[in-house]
Amino acid sequence: MCLAVPGRVLEIAERDGTRMAVVDFGGVVKDVCLEYLPDLEVGEYAIVHVGFALQRLDEESARRTLALFEELGLLQEEFGDPWEAAAASAASAASPGQEEER
Amino acid sequence: MADTETLTGTGGAPDILGWSCPLPLRDHPRVVMGHGGGGVLSAELVANLFAPAYGGPLLAGLGDSAVLELGGATLAFSTDSYVVRPLFFPGGSIGDLAVNGTVNDLAMSGARPAYLSCGFILEEGVETAVVARVAHALGAAARAAGVEIATGDTKVVEAGHGDGVYLNTAGIGLVPAGVDIRPQRATPGDVVIVSGEIGLHGIAIMSVREGLEFGVGIESDCAALADLVAAMLAVTPDLHVLRDPTRGGLAAALGEIAAAAQVGVVVSERAVPVPPQVANACAVLGLDPLYVANEGKLVAFVPREHADAVLAAMRAHPLGARSAVIGECVAEHPGTVVCRTPFGGTRVIDLPMGEQLPRIC
Amino acid sequence: MKYLEEFQNPDLAGGLLADIRATVTRPWALMEVCGGQTHTIIRHGIDQLLPPEVELIHGPGCPVCVTPLEMIDRALEIAARPEVIFCSFGDMLRVPGSSRDLFRVRGEGGDVRVIYSPLDALRIAEDNPHREVVFFGIGFETTAPPNAMAVYQARKRGIRNFSMLVSHVRVPPAVEAIMNSPQCRVQGFLAAGHVCSVMGTDEYPALAERHRVPIVVTGFEPLDILEGIRRAVRQLERGEHTVDNAYGRAVRPEGNPAARAMLQDVFEVTDRAWRGIGVIPDSGWRLSPRYRDHDAEHRFDVARITTREPAQCRSGEVLQGLLKPHQCEAFGTTCTPRTPLGATMVSSEGACAAYYLYRRLGTPDASREASPVG
Numbered sequence: 001m002c003l004a005v006p007g008r009v010l011e012i013a014e015r016d017g018t019r020m021a022v023v024d025f026g027g028v029v030k031d032v033c034l035e036y037l038p039d040l041e042v043g044e045y046a047i048v049h050v051g052f053a054l055q056r057l058d059e060e061s062a063r064r065t066l067a068l069f070e071e072l073g074l075l076q077e078e079f080g081d082p083w084e085a086a087a088a089s090a091a092s093a094a095s096p097g098q099e100e101e102r
Numbered sequence: 103m104a105d106t107e108t109l110t111g112t113g114g115a116p117d118i119l120g121w122s123c124p125l126p127l128r129d130h131p132r133v134v135m136g137h138g139g140g141g142v143l144s145a146e147l148v149a150n151l152f153a154p155a156y157g158g159p160l161l162a163g164l165g166d167s168a169v170l171e172l173g174g175a176t177l178a179f180s181t182d183s184y185v186v187r188p189l190f191f192p193g194g195s196i197g198d199l200a201v202n203g204t205v206n207d208l209a210m211s212g213a214r215p216a217y218l219s220c221g222f223i224l225e226e227g228v229e230t231a232v233v234a235r236v237a238h239a240l241g242a243a244a245r246a247a248g249v250e251i252a253t254g255d256t257k258v259v260e261a262g263h264g265d266g267v268y269l270n271t272a273g274i275g276l277v278p279a280g281v282d283i284r285p286q287r288a289t290p291g292d293v294v295i296v297s298g299e300i301g302l303h304g305i306a307i308m309s310v311r312e313g314l315e316f317g318v319g320i321e322s323d324c325a326a327l328a329d330l331v332a333a334m335l336a337v338t339p340d341l342h343v344l345r346d347p348t349r350g351g352l353a354a355a356l357g358e359i360a361a362a363a364q365v366g367v368v369v370s371e372r373a374v375p376v377p378p379q380v381a382n383a384c385a386v387l388g389l390d391p392l393y394v395a396n397e398g399k400l401v402a403f404v405p406r407e408h409a410d411a412v413l414a415a416m417r418a419h420p421l422g423a424r425s426a427v428i429g430e431c432v433a434e435h436p437g438t439v440v441c442r443t444p445f446g447g448t449r450v451i452d453l454p455m456g457e458q459l460p461r462i463c
Numbered sequence: 464m465k466y467l468e469e470f471q472n473p474d475l476a477g478g479l480l481a482d483i484r485a486t487v488t489r490p491w492a493l494m495e496v497c498g499g500q501t502h503t504i505i506r507h508g509i510d511q512l513l514p515p516e517v518e519l520i521h522g523p524g525c526p527v528c529v530t531p532l533e534m535i536d537r538a539l540e541i542a543a544r545p546e547v548i549f550c551s552f553g554d555m556l557r558v559p560g561s562s563r564d565l566f567r568v569r570g571e572g573g574d575v576r577v578i579y580s581p582l583d584a585l586r587i588a589e590d591n592p593h594r595e596v597v598f599f600g601i602g603f604e605t606t607a608p609p610n611a612m613a614v615y616q617a618r619k620r621g622i623r624n625f626s627m628l629v630s631h632v633r634v635p636p637a638v639e640a641i642m643n644s645p646q647c648r649v650q651g652f653l654a655a656g657h658v659c660s661v662m663g664t665d666e667y668p669a670l671a672e673r674h675r676v677p678i679v680v681t682g683f684e685p686l687d688i689l690e691g692i693r694r695a696v697r698q699l700e701r702g703e704h705t706v707d708n709a710y711g712r713a714v715r716p717e718g719n720p721a722a723r724a725m726l727q728d729v730f731e732v733t734d735r736a737w738r739g740i741g742v743i744p745d746s747g748w749r750l751s752p753r754y755r756d757h758d759a760e761h762r763f764d765v766a767r768i769t770t771r772e773p774a775q776c777r778s779g780e781v782l783q784g785l786l787k788p789h790q791c792e793a794f795g796t797t798c799t800p801r802t803p804l805g806a807t808m809v810s811s812e813g814a815c816a817a818y819y820l821y822r823r824l825g826t827p828d829a830s831r832e833a834s835p836v837g
Contacts (some may be wrong), residue, residue, distance in 0.1 A: 033582060054657070069475040313577070447507055
């Protein structure tokens with residue numbers, strides 16, 4: 001149920017009576033069936049699974065989510081940093097003696 | 103992993119029921135694709151079927167090439183067969199692979215490759231123009247790698263019994279005095295360096311494979327690495343391990359080294375150079391870049407005191423310009439490769455089972 | 464906005480983790496239902512970053528793993544027939560049936576092909592009119608619409624040599640079954656975001672209410688997972704149990720109406736066995752009578768093949784968090800990733816397979832894996 005990735009519509013064309021699009025996944029281009037999102041337009045992003053666009057991605061919602069993550073980050077800076085402790089303990093647990101770029 | 107010690111090589115048929123490894127070949131009465139995939143199944147085929155049948159000591163090394171003493175010289179000797187489909191792909195062809203693959207197998211023991219043999223197995227009906235294209239690619243690649251194709255052979259199989267052209271090349275080269283490079287020499291404290299961006303060959307091939315076609319502006323990294331190795335050896339002859347991460351990718355290369363030397367390997371995922379198209383193609387297909395094949399990269403285990411100088415020499419070479427330190431060899435968790443994720447967690451990098459397949463979940 | 468890298472940014476994880484730590488006061492057991500989410504968790508080591516109070520139980524949401532042994536055996540029998548081209552998603556090829564897998568069928572001469580999209584299978588059928596092309600239709604509600612489209616088009620375009628072996632499963636009945644288990648330890652669910660992209664969220668409020676569990680619709684990138692956990696923990700600490708959508712960019716309450724309409728037309732609900740768990744009522748889809756001509760189970764008369772799951776396997780208990788993998792007698796002996804008895808050992812994301820890998824590490828991480836709080 002799982003492996004679905006966001007892609008951006010480059011072109012739309014009818015093929016064998018099926019609405020198809022050329023979709024760009026960050027430099028990887030594949031044919032995708034648009035039958036379930038017939039009103040998807042060139043330039044829009046959708047979630048694609050096994051060659052089918054299944055849901056349009058909502059930029060407004062994505063931005064709100066990311067803004068929330070940033071806000072939580074700012075709060076964390078204000079009230080100390082349990083994350084550093086978690087990362088450090090995970091690091092030392094996994095690989096004693098390993099120096100790390102973080 | 104396969105355990106050759108419990109096996110006694112005899113001249114007769116293999117004692118199928120006597121095998122003792124966790125999933126013996128008796129579970130595969132016939133060969134499956136995974137037996138050629140460079141992963142666990144390939145290793146088991148060598149350890150459980152070939153090694154006991156041959157009985158000689160050299161295969162026990164199980165490196166990319168055999169290193170032998172002959173007439174006072176130290177030779178590296180290797181052979182490889184090429185069954186790639188399609189024959190021509192972005193960035194190369196089966197001809198380039200046949201030269202560079204064998205040259206690289208020799209170079210991974212520190213040898214200067216000198217001579218190759220080349221056998222053609224042609225399918226009845228294949229166009230001679232195609233064979234000519236392959237032959238020209240072979241010649242050009244050999245000249246570029248500084249080796250000579252000294253002998254060859256041609257056979258034809260009936261139509262339907264091959265994919266047009268199969269190639270086999272064998273090669274020999276001289277190992278310089280004082281050089282002893284093999285997987286067993288990996289030592290805790292060694293710095294692990296990869297010579298550039300990973301995953302290019304595997305993704306380039308997949309992008310043109312029937313039924314999977316996708317557009318991606320990348321080419322195979324297919325290249326001969328002997329010259330890069332020479333530049334590294336010029337810094338120090340004391341390189342511990344070199345491996346070209348071909349089938350099974352970096353994961354298989356590191357896993358085999360960890361198993362051979364009974365050391366642990368820790369890789370920092372953030373430090374591994376992965377081009378964005380490779381990362382994105384892997385995201386679409388559900389693959390892990392660490393498991394995708396390379397044909398023009400090497401991974402080196404270098405003593406810490408030489409690491410900076412070796413890295414600098416690699417970066418000064420055109421085939422190593424994007425070289426990077428990706429991790430280190432440790433005494434903990436012998437035989438296991440562990441990856442530090444950018445989030446600060448860890449995961450185990452297991453040996454690939456067989457061929458890489460797109461997944462949906 | 465690329466909707467991908469932004470949600471993989473390790474620099475934004477700190478705030479989410481800090482908030483989870485600040486909120487949590489006692490142990491909670493959450494289940495991520497989807498195997499894709501389990502994959503993200505293992506791949507990035509997310510579980511190792513969480514406070515010890517938060518336990519993740521890996522759910523049964525890997526369609527490859529839960530496809531029942533019986534269905535694999537049916538697939539193997541069909542794939543071995545000389546007239547058949549058997550098409551499958553790549554991850555099914557390795558899944559063992561009673562005595563072999565699809566790889567081995569191919570090794571024995573079967574024409575087994577890996578495809579990326581169900582429409583590829585349809586094209587193969589058009590290109591090979593004298594062969595029987597059978598597509599192994601597995602998956603949850605996300606994969607069902609693409610598979611349904613292949614059958615719909617085959618019927619519409621008269622591609623008679625195309626049929627599908629259907630083993631579709633549905634998430635909500637599985638969640639229901641887990642919650643109905645008397646010893647169930649799960650206190651909150653991360654619902655599979657992409658299932659909800661198709662189905663919407665209207666199946667969940669009744670579940671959340673009936674079992675008084677928070678259900679957070681969650682995405683698949685590392686930050687999405689952390690956000691799903693954060694919201695579930697918030698609800699639990701407050702004593703709430705609502706359906707919350709943390710994957711708003713890809714999930715609308717109504718889902719995808721066109722896809723849902725197609726599912727209605729092509730499939731009908733049926734009971735379905737889950738590997739290692741058993742039959743869950745109404746948890747599957749089969750082709751509706753209108754499409755029976757394209758049902759491989761009928762065409763090849765394989766419904767007679769019935770296989771019993773190995774009694775040794777206790778993956779049902781593992782999936783409910785009742786048993787740790789290493790507490791099972793078969794673990795690491797008769798059951799390994801190479802010789803799996805059940806769902807949880809089949810894929811590398813399965814709870815048992817993950818334990819098997821980590822056991823080799825011998826680090827404190829492994830001991831934590833082996834004895835989570837709960």
